[in-house]
Amino acid sequence: MTIAFVVQRYGLEINGGAELHCRWVAEHMRKYMPVEVLTSCAHDYITWRNHYPESEEVINDIRVRRFPVTKPRRPEKFGRLQNYILQHEHREKDELAWLEEEGPTSPKLIHFIRKHESDYDYFIFFSYRYYHAYWGIHTVPGKSILVPTAEHDPVIHLKIFRDLFRMPRAFIYNSEEERVMIQTLSRNQSVPGLVVGVGTEVPSSFSAERFRQKHGVDGPYMIYVGRIDQNKGCPHLFDHFLRFKKDTGSDIKLVLIGNTVLKIPSHPDIRHLGFLPEEDKFDALSGAELLVMPSFYESLSMVTLEAWALGRAVLANAHCEVLKGQCQRSNGGLYYENYPEFREALKLLLASPRLRAVLGENGKAYYDANYTWDIIEKKYLAIMNELGAGR
Amino acid sequence: MNSSKPEKTKAIDSLEIDYDNIDVAALVTQIQKAAAEAPPVEARETVAPRDSTSLPSPSPRDSTPPPPASPSGLGAPDSTASPPGPAPTAPRVTTSPTPGPQDSISPPLSLLPIPPSPSPLSTEPLSGPQGLKQKTKKILRKLIKPFFPVIRLLAFPIHEELRTTIESLHETNKRLDYLFQLLHFQEEKYDRRVESVDQRIDRNELRLDTLEERHGDLEQRFDQRLEIVDQRIEKSEQRLDRSEGTLDERLKDLDKSMDYIRLLHNLDHNLVVELTKLKIEADTLKTKFRILEKDQEFLQKREKALEERSAK
Numbered sequence: 001m002t003i004a005f006v007v008q009r010y011g012l013e014i015n016g017g018a019e020l021h022c023r024w025v026a027e028h029m030r031k032y033m034p035v036e037v038l039t040s041c042a043h044d045y046i047t048w049r050n051h052y053p054e055s056e057e058v059i060n061d062i063r064v065r066r067f068p069v070t071k072p073r074r075p076e077k078f079g080r081l082q083n084y085i086l087q088h089e090h091r092e093k094d095e096l097a098w099l100e101e102e103g104p105t106s107p108k109l110i111h112f113i114r115k116h117e118s119d120y121d122y123f124i125f126f127s128y129r130y131y132h133a134y135w136g137i138h139t140v141p142g143k144s145i146l147v148p149t150a151e152h153d154p155v156i157h158l159k160i161f162r163d164l165f166r167m168p169r170a171f172i173y174n175s176e177e178e179r180v181m182i183q184t185l186s187r188n189q190s191v192p193g194l195v196v197g198v199g200t201e202v203p204s205s206f207s208a209e210r211f212r213q214k215h216g217v218d219g220p221y222m223i224y225v226g227r228i229d230q231n232k233g234c235p236h237l238f239d240h241f242l243r244f245k246k247d248t249g250s251d252i253k254l255v256l257i258g259n260t261v262l263k264i265p266s267h268p269d270i271r272h273l274g275f276l277p278e279e280d281k282f283d284a285l286s287g288a289e290l291l292v293m294p295s296f297y298e299s300l301s302m303v304t305l306e307a308w309a310l311g312r313a314v315l316a317n318a319h320c321e322v323l324k325g326q327c328q329r330s331n332g333g334l335y336y337e338n339y340p341e342f343r344e345a346l347k348l349l350l351a352s353p354r355l356r357a358v359l360g361e362n363g364k365a366y367y368d369a370n371y372t373w374d375i376i377e378k379k380y381l382a383i384m385n386e387l388g389a390g391r
Numbered sequence: 392m393n394s395s396k397p398e399k400t401k402a403i404d405s406l407e408i409d410y411d412n413i414d415v416a417a418l419v420t421q422i423q424k425a426a427a428e429a430p431p432v433e434a435r436e437t438v439a440p441r442d443s444t445s446l447p448s449p450s451p452r453d454s455t456p457p458p459p460a461s462p463s464g465l466g467a468p469d470s471t472a473s474p475p476g477p478a479p480t481a482p483r484v485t486t487s488p489t490p491g492p493q494d495s496i497s498p499p500l501s502l503l504p505i506p507p508s509p510s511p512l513s514t515e516p517l518s519g520p521q522g523l524k525q526k527t528k529k530i531l532r533k534l535i536k537p538f539f540p541v542i543r544l545l546a547f548p549i550h551e552e553l554r555t556t557i558e559s560l561h562e563t564n565k566r567l568d569y570l571f572q573l574l575h576f577q578e579e580k581y582d583r584r585v586e587s588v589d590q591r592i593d594r595n596e597l598r599l600d601t602l603e604e605r606h607g608d609l610e611q612r613f614d615q616r617l618e619i620v621d622q623r624i625e626k627s628e629q630r631l632d633r634s635e636g637t638l639d640e641r642l643k644d645l646d647k648s649m650d651y652i653r654l655l656h657n658l659d660h661n662l663v664v665e666l667t668k669l670k671i672e673a674d675t676l677k678t679k680f681r682i683l684e685k686d687q688e689f690l691q692k693r694e695k696a697l698e699e700r701s702a703k
C-alpha cells in the first residue's frame with residue numbers, strides 16, 4: 001500500500017498548523033507503508049509565490065514532489081472576491097474564481113495526481129479550503145481521504161465545499177465539533193469518518209529554569225503560543241490582560257511566542273519573544289502557570305494539546321467551540337466568553353495552584369488517552385484497512 | 392499544590408470546587424455566575440459626572456419628575472441670569488401670575504400651544520369681561536383722579552415691590568416658556584425617532600416574515616427534492632434488483648452452455664484420439680499387407696523356381 005499526502009506547503013521550516021500536522025502524520029505513517037508527499041513550491045501562505053524549485057527531494061526519509069504555483073495570490077483581489085461572495089448572492093462560478101484566487105493554484109499537481117492515480121492506494125488531502133484539495137478530490141474521489149482542518153470560518157458555507165464534503169472516500173476529523181459542523185453543513189453522514197486529531201513531539205527533557213535564564217523572564221507568567229493575529233483573538237487577549245492587571249493588581253506576566261502581524265501593546269508585563277525553536281517553546285510551556293488560547297477559530301489547537309502533554313492548565317476562548325469542547329471533554333481547562341468571565345476564571349486559576357495542577361493532570365490524562373502517536377497511527381491504519389476491506 | 396493537607400472540597404472566592412472529581416462545565420457555570428454578580432468595573436470607570444449644563448434626559452426610563460421648584464427660587468432676582476440648563480422641567484402650575492391656558496397644562500405637554508407671556512408692567516387688565524365693568528372702572532378712575540398723587544405717594548413702595556415681583560415672575564415665566572419649548576422640541580424629536588424606530592422594526596419584521604417564508608419554502612423545496620431523490624434511488628435500486636435477477640438467469644444459462652461446450656470438447660478430443668489410433672493401426676496393417684505381398688511374391692517366385700527345378 002502506497003500513500004500520497006497532498007498538502008499546500010511542506011518543509012521542515014514550515015510551521016503552519018495543517019502543514020505541520022501533515023508532516024508529522026506522514027513521518028509516523030512511514031513506518032507502516034511507503035509514503036510520498038505531493039505539494040506546491042510555495043513557502044509563503046499569503047501569496048503562495050514559488051520558493052522551492054520544482055523538483056523531488058527527500059525530507060526525513062520521505063520523498064517530496066513539488067509542483068509550481070502558476071498564479072500567485074493577489075491579496076487585494078482575493079479580499080475583494082471574498083467580501084463579494086460572503087456578502088452578496090453569487091453563482092458557483094464566482095466561488096470557483098475565489099478558490100482559484102485563493103490558491104495555491106498548481107495545475108501540474110492535479111495533472112500528476114490524475115496521471116499517477118494507479119501508483120497510489122490513497123491520497124490524503126489536508127485543508128479542505130485550498131485549490132489542491134478541491135481539485136485533487138475531484139480528480140481521484142475514489143481514492144481520497146480528506147483531513148479538512150475546518151474551523152468556524154464563513155467560507156465553509158460556500159456551496160462548492162458542501163458538495164466537496166460528499167465526495168471523498170473517508171474523512172479524518174480533528175475534533176468531534178469539526179465532524180458535527182461538517183456533517184450538519186453537508187449531510188455527509190454516509191461518508192465514513194473518524195475523529196483522530198494529531199499527536200505532538202514532546203521532547204524528552206525540558207526546563208523552565210533554562211527558559212527563564214535564557215530569556216530573562218522572572219515571576220509567574222501565563223503564555224500564548226501561536227501566530228499573533230487578529231483571527232487568533234490576540235487583540236482581545238491584550239485588552240483583557242491589561243484590564244485584568246488594572247482591576248486586580250496581579251503580578252502575572254503575559255509571554256507571547258510566535259510571529260506577529262499585529263502591534264503588541266507596550267507594557268512591562270507583556271513579553272513578546274518572537275518565533276522560538278521547539279525546545280524553547282516546551283521550556284516556556286513547562287514554566288507557565290497556564291496557557292491562554294484566545295483564538296476564535298481552531299480546528300484542533302496543537303499548542304493546547306502540547307500544554308496538556310506537559311500537564312499545564314488552559315484558559316480558552318469559549319467562542320471557539322472546539323476549544324470549549326476539548327476543555328469540557330478533558331476537564332483540563334477553563335473557558336470564558338467575555339472580560340468578566342476571563343477575569344474571574346484567571347483570578348481563580350492564579351489563586352489556586354491546586355486547581356491548576358488538577359486541570360493539568362486531567363489534561364495530561366486526556367492527551368495520553370487520545371493523542372499519543374500510537375493511538376493516532378492505529379486510527380489512521382484502521383480507517384485505511386476499513387476502506388481496503390470495502391473495496 | 393501548596394496545601395499540605397488538602398481538603399476534598401474547597402471554596403475559593405465563594406466557588407465550590409470538588410478537586411477529586413472536577414467538572415469544568417459546572418465550574419465555568421459558577422464562574423459565569425460570579426462574573427455576572429461582580430460589580431461591573433467598566434461601569435465604575437466610565438460613569439462620568441453629568442454635565443451640569445445638560446438637560447435631564449426625557450427618555451421613558453428617566454421619567455421620574457424632579458422635585459418642584461420652590462416659589463422663592465422662582466422669584467429670586469438672579470434667576471434671570473442663570474442659563475436655562477439645570478432648571479426642572481416640571482409643568483408650571485402655580486407660579487404664573489396670569490391664569491391662562493398654560494395653567495391647565497396636563498400631559499402630554501407637546502400637544503398644547505405655547506401662549507405668549509404678557510408684559511408684566513402693562514396697565515391694561517390682563518383679562519376680564521368687557522362692557523359694564525369697564526364703564527364702572529372708567530367712572531371710578533375719573534372720581535379718584537384728583538387723589539392720584541396721594542395714592543401714588545402712599546402706594547409707591549408697594550407698587551415698586553409688586554413691580555419687582557411681577558418682573559421676576561415674568562422672567563421666570565420666560566424661562567419656563569423656553570424650557571417648555573425645549574421639552575416640546577425634544578418630545579417631537581423623540582417621537583420622530585420612536586416613529587422611525589417603529590418603522591424600522593416593522594420593516595425588519597416584514598423582512599423577517601419574508602425570510603421565514605422563504606426559509607419555509609426552501610425547506611419544503613428541499614424536502615420535495617430529497618423525496619424525489621429518494622424515490623429515484625429507490626427506483627434505481629429496484630431496477631438494479633431486476634437487472635441482477637436477469638443477470639443471474641443468464642449466468643445460469645451460460646453455465647449450462649459452458650458445461651455442454653466442455654462435453655463437446657471432450658468428445659472431440661476422444662474422437663481425435665480414436666481416429667489417430669485407427670489411422671496408426673491402418674498404417675500398420677498396410678505395412679503388414681505390403682510385407683505379406685512381398686512374402687507371397689517371394690514364395691511365388693520360389694515356387695516357380697522349384698517347379699522349374701523339379702521339371703528339369
